[in-house]
Amino acid sequence: MLYRAHVLVEMTSNSIHLGASQVKERLEREIAQAGLSSEIKVLETGPLGGGVPSPFLMVYPDNVMYAPVHVSDIEEIVTEHLLKGRPVERLIAAGARPERKEGYFQPSPLAKEKRVVLRNSGLIDPGSIEDYIARDGYLALGKALSMTRQQVVDMIKDSGLLGRGGAGFPTGLKLEFTMKAAGDEKYVVCNADEGEPGTFKDRLILEGDPHSILEAMAICAYAVGADEGYIYIRAEYPESIRAVEKAIESATESGLLGDGILGSDFSFRAKIRQGAGAYICGEETSLLESIEGKRGEPRVKPPYPPQAGLWGKPTAINNVETLASIPPIILHGADWFKNIGTPTCPGTKVFTLTGNVNMLGLIEVPMGITLRELLYDVGGGIRGGREMKVVQTGGPSGGTMTPDMLDVPMAFDTLTQFNSALGSGALIVIDDSHCIVDVVKNFCEFFLHESCGKCTPCRIGNKRIVEILDRIQRGKGQENDLELLRILGENMKETSFCGLGQAAPNPLMKCLDYFREEFEKHVTEHLCDCQVCEMKPKRKKLSV
Amino acid sequence: MAKVAGDIKSEQEQENMVNLLLDEKEIQVPASATVLEACKLAGINIPTLCHMDGLTPYGGCRICLVEIEGQPTLTASCVTPVREGMKIQTSSKKVREARKANLELLLSNHPLDCQLCDRNQSCELQDLAYEFGVRKIRFQGEQQHHEVDLSSPSVKRDLDRCILCGRCIRTCAEIQSVFAIDFANRGFESYISPSLGLPLGESVCINCGQCIHACPTGALSEVEHVEQVWDAINDPEKTVILQTAPAIRVSIGEPFGMPQGTISTGKMVASFRRLGFDYVFDTNFSADLTIIEEGTEFITRLTQGGKLPLITSCSPGWIKFMEHFYPELMENVSTCKSPQQMMGALVKTYFAQKIGVEAKDIVMASIMPCTAKKYECQRDEMKASGYQDVDYTLTTREAARMLREKGINLAEMPEEEFDDPLGISTGAAAVFGATGGVMEAALRTVYEKVTGETLPKLDFMDVRGIDGVKEAIVDVKGTPVRVAVSHGLGNARTLLDKVRAGDVAYHFIEIMACPGGCIGGGGQPIPTNLDVRMKRIEAIYNLDRSLPVRKSHDNPAIQKLYEDFLGEPNGEKAHHLLHTHYSCRDKM
């Protein structure tokens, strides 16, 4: 089933408290009554972070956000916007005014936009393989099959493509390692676990252009010498699962998957595996464990997946967005790709703007764009004319960007230099009305919740960090608490088993450094200038 | 399968060496070593918690950290292979601080009441806190709390003391292939749980207690019966009788500072007599009896076409394993009770008659190397006299604790003899304590009974030693008798799957649940590791060699028992008292 639009309802403990369940129920009822059930799908989504009032509704692909919404608003939204295509201006979240273009609402201005991985999303019927083929779909696969495996690998290597799943590892090298690893049985895996809060770019690709992923996987499989692939999709994305299932079906029917593809002797089958619902399952080795039916816990590395991955066989595992870049590279060549983005980090990146920014939404732009451009040109500035406090990139485990980094080009290498990270490309914008202790605690709570529990520093360290931040917020901070936080954070970063624990203290460490005074004020003076933390009243000194 | 650290590497690998710079010193180590192994070869024992030789490396505790030049973070040495030219620092400031921080984190979620813990003074966490000089725990906060799980007859689980090292899980899975326990929940809320969240007593756990040896802390220990035994000793109405298993005499000295592998039979008897037992009997006596009964059963099956292979039945952990996972082999398993139960049955019938005491007034206690024996003695089938054959089973550790409570230093005791008549035994019974021992003892008797000739050589070397599965073909007057021996249930599973698939055919199989046999049982002193097991095994064979009688059927007390009381081996009375039956159990 193909839907014309998706409406995302925020479902968090907070928003449910504020009536989100009733909003969703009403929405579904109204949509059914308007006869739109077959065209519009209601989905649940997580928090956007920042100061978006709860509960919010997000309409895709229009990129219109209503916040906060009440049950009484729903009828109007359905009849006006969903039925007649006229967004209800009155209810749109402050500043998030869209502009109509090519029949869709898009964030504006679009000058910076460059669509590579989203080349088809919203333009084709994702359920139709003919649509995909009409836009040069599967042409790259045909071309790849006429090349040698080494040539395919070399082309991707030359393109300079870096993995978009967060780590930024050169994709071509990964494919080469897998190709060269000993063994007849090899696998390709697509990481579509997309667990970072505030991120849904992979979902957009899976649901908007599922064939591009299948084609890319087939190309990678050919390059490394695999004939089987797994797409690991989080179970919370049933639409994505359905879209990919359908795509597999039609590609198999058309002979683009299966035995002897396009008359060659190359065969490839793709299977879907549903995610176990834990954030850690997005980590590549946990993901492999999960596919094998085990508890989602990271494996010891080395060996890395290209040496020993799924069932111990050489495996190339790539993120959805990474894969979506591959067919255009094969088709247009490495040089074409290198012309986009920065010399050390070519290509585009899909960013998701969320939080306290005027224009919320998703945009694909060349690597190297600055945060200032993203926030002010694309995002229309911080909401309510406030100042940016921090921008969290790539969700909680990505990097934390402070105002001094507004002009740093957004690319893997440049952000790493600033002790930050690009991550998956979600940008959670947090304005200066927020208390830094509160912001940091929120991120730390995420990790406390998502830690798999395997290793000591992450399992217990996260707990202790949240406890300390909590007491600081309650005005019970102790003299050496900031030092303890630093030690715990440093220890987690240095000694955790996997990337989750190693990245978990990033926001804490960065903010402890940059917002030292604000932290100190909380601890020593029991003062929260943003008046977010409920400090106990300061005890008056008795003058004797 | 588990990768055994320090495995004997193939010759090619051995030649394949790499150069490392370890703490500024150049060393050469095999290319296949981990950094942890490399350091050990160079004389530096990196502290560890989740690591255990013989189990798959885990890398979870983050104690064995080292600094490797060029690595962005500290490295867990247990899971990191060496590389040519690696530069390793094992005690830099960064390393020391990080190790200590992680130790403090573990301690911050641990009850700091070592005095109340079963593992006080034999705890790896406690040792590390001492070695690292932890004087205060900087990180304080909420601690996880779980009710103590006392559902199992054998293993007590006090998860408040658990540090989630996973050694028990890996032992249960990799060594025992039982898979009774695993991690449950996630993050700070993680804990160890039997599958389906059942209490351990309702799970497939076979009570072997190997997880207790794996546990670095006091989270796992035996279910204690010390108080009940004291109460019995202090009850003037009761005749309190003790039996000590073959494997105790080579391990009970350890808690008293005697070297591992010391034989201390006489001191042991003297000590427990002082503790207040009215009679101290020897399970070795009933081990000899087991050989007569089981040997007869085997000869009958062999010569009259009964079900083969016959499989031994003296290891109660193995019995429960069979009932869960190999019920189709039930008829292959000998119907003989284990020596512990045979002794109990005899004491409450034969001996009770002899001394004119009613069975109800006898308390039969045992000291066993085994936690599964606690469960075995509670099985419903084990009531030959109408009363439980054996009332209380103590582990070697519990027994040593009782002696110390009373103030008896076993090491300084004189040597005394077991009581008559259930205290006389042979070398054949002595070797019961080691893997292959039951087989060897049985072969000594079976050979002579079948052939009517004297065995030219008593030592069956093929069934000795620490290999997981051992095989031998014994020529019994022209008939090749094929036997196999395995210890550790993972090895047993390998062997039995081959038997089941028809890949191999044997006449007689010995299976012991614990690695090394009973000397490596779950109730033995801590530490029990490969090295200690080897020393105890050596002592067992020395004991055998030193004894004047080394064949069960030559035991005069056994001969007299049949004459006076039992009648024929496998006869009606023997069957009633000394044999048992089994039942099917769920696989999950």
Ligand SMILES: Cc1cc2nc3c(=O)[nH]c(=O)nc-3n(C[C@H](O)[C@H](O)[C@H](O)COP(=O)(O)O)c2cc1C
């Ligand atoms: C805790 C954690 C969570 C992760 N989650 C995801 C995820 O949801 N999706 C993803 O593509 N990569 C995720 N990764 C990164 C993967 O481990 C891996 O690097 C990636 O799949 C490689 O693909 P790429 O080279 O195409 O980026 C995660 C890593 C960590 C440490």
Ligand code: SF4
């Ligand atoms: S850092 Fe450790 S506890 Fe945290 S998710 Fe990774 S392995 Fe699990």
Ligand code: SF4
């Ligand atoms: S006693 Fe044995 S079977 Fe039971 S959990 Fe421990 S190791 Fe596993």
Ligand code: SF4
């Ligand atoms: S019970 Fe013991 S062995 Fe098992 S995980 Fe806990 S501390 Fe480790």
